[in-house]
Amino acid sequence: MKAKWIIILAVAIPIVAASSTLSVLKFGKKPAEYRTAIIERGDITSIVMASGTLHPLLTVQVGSEVSGTIKALYADEDSEVTQGQLIAKIDPAPFINRVNEAKANLKMAGAKVTSASAEVVGAEVQVKDTKRTYDRFEALVKDGVVTQEDRDVTLTKYETALAELDAAKARYELALGELEQVKAALETTELDLSYTDIFSPVNGTVLTWVVDVGQTVSARMQTPILFTIAQDLREMEAYLDVNEADIGRLTVGQPATFYVNAYPGQTFGAEVAGIRSSPKVTQNVVTYEVVIGVDNNALKLKPGMTANATVIVAEAKDVIKIPNAALRFRPPVPEKDSREKPGATPKRNNKNEGNVVYVLVKNGKIKSIPVEIGVSDNSFTELVKGDLKVGELVAVGLSSKGKSFDMPSRRLL
Known part of the structure; x- marks a missing residue:
């Protein structure tokens, strides 16, 4: 009886093993498993980070x-x-001496003006006197009392007096000019003294x-x-170098925060005050200068400190948050030809599907959900429109344990 059971087991075990192997060969693959993340609700803040140097406002x-x-x-x-x-x-000693010298010159110039003015008066008197003599001789020559020669002598004296008057007036104008020049020189020396x-x-x-x-x-x-x-270190500015990829997201008035190495763990408030149009090119990297206004009432900040700033570009409060990895994930495309080389990287869907996430459904399968998105940060993106609910699981990648693979064939004994 015992020998009979031994014979039965010896026949049954190979049959079961062969049946299992044939089943694996028939189906060929295990279903894919996915790494998942949960849909959450919360706040999202989109930021631009840059560094720069603190400067006084003026x-x-x-x-x-x-x-x-x-x-x-x-x-x-x-x-x-x-x-x-x-x-x-x-x-001031040398400048005081120059001022005193200029004042002395001013007195001399004033005296010249006075002298020139007196000369003009004397010349005018001389003109009047010679004019009377000439007029008298002009009348007498007609009556034959004086000769024509005597009349010509008086005319010459009159004309000479007129010329002397013109010369005296010219000397007076010249003296006035010198006086003004000396006055200007005095003002210059007094100004230099004030400096x-x-x-x-x-x-x-x-x-x-x-x-x-x-x-x-x-x-x-x-x-x-x-x-x-x-001027007044209570108001300062930080000049930030912002990458060209981020400059289009910034506008004047956006809030910002920054920290300096002198005060670890402490942040300071700021606001975008200006965006410069002139580019800076350093080793083929293009940046633009952005100015943020800084409140320094506590006078902790010093000119020249390095400001590591974060500019708040956009905020979304209490919204449904999609993990960014879920937006990037695309499942592998099923292989059409079982004769493809073993170990080849699974093909992925390259079609432009817009923004799509894949929700985990029953039996470990996934379903694509189109979405419209809004504000994004480094980890999450705002859901604007789409059939997603808080708490749902979305695929973010393939599990290392659950990746689909071809089962190795076994030789039947």
Whole structure:
């Protein structure tokens, strides 16, 4: 009896094994399995990230209009200054001497004008006197009392007096011109003297100064810069370099935040204040300068700090969120020819399907759902229109365990 059962099992086991192998050969493949993600509801913020440098809203370079020796300095780096405050002084002694010299020249020029004016008056008197003599001789020559020669002598004196009057008037005009010239020279020297006092043109903070007491500055070729003053560091700007792919998404007025390495974990508020049209090209990378206005009331931020900024381009509140991976995913196309090479990469659907996601349905299968999308960030995209519900699973890729493959054939024994 025992030998009979042994014979039956020996025959049955190969038959079952062969049946299983034939079943696998008949179907050839296991169904694909998918990695999935869940449809959620929440907020989406679309951003553009860029970095740049902080600058004062207005920087003024204060120089010297005259050459001379620095006699005193009344401001230092980081000094708070007000408009009109005296911040430096150039030795005024040489300029005082020039002013005194110009005043003396003015007195001399005034005396010349007075003298020339008196000469004009004297010439006018002479003209009147010679004119009377000439008129008298003109009447007497007709009566034969004086000769024609005597009459001609009086005419010559009269004409000479007229010429002298014209010359006196010319000398007077020349003296007036010299007087005006001397007055202008005096004003120039007085102005130069006033330039020896250097005042702050704005309210602000001294960023740099480049001179010391006793140093000589020369203004002959160009104005020497003595101080750099930042006007009111409570308002600053950051100049960001934004990639050309993102520049079209930015507009003036968009909110922004940024951080600096000096204050880890702290963010500062800002707003897009300007978008420059001039491109910058660095190693074939095109960027555009975007200016963001910065509120620095706490005076924590310093000029020159690197600002790592995030500009908020668009926001969507309390919307259905589709994982971006679901929008990129496309399932493999079934192979039409079973004779294709083993191990070949499954073909994917290359047709332009628009925006489509694949929802997981019964038996591990998927169904395509067309969608219209809106605001997007790095992880999720807003669902504007489409038959998707919160909590549904969507395919985002093929599972490494569930990828379809050809079963290896087994040799029947």
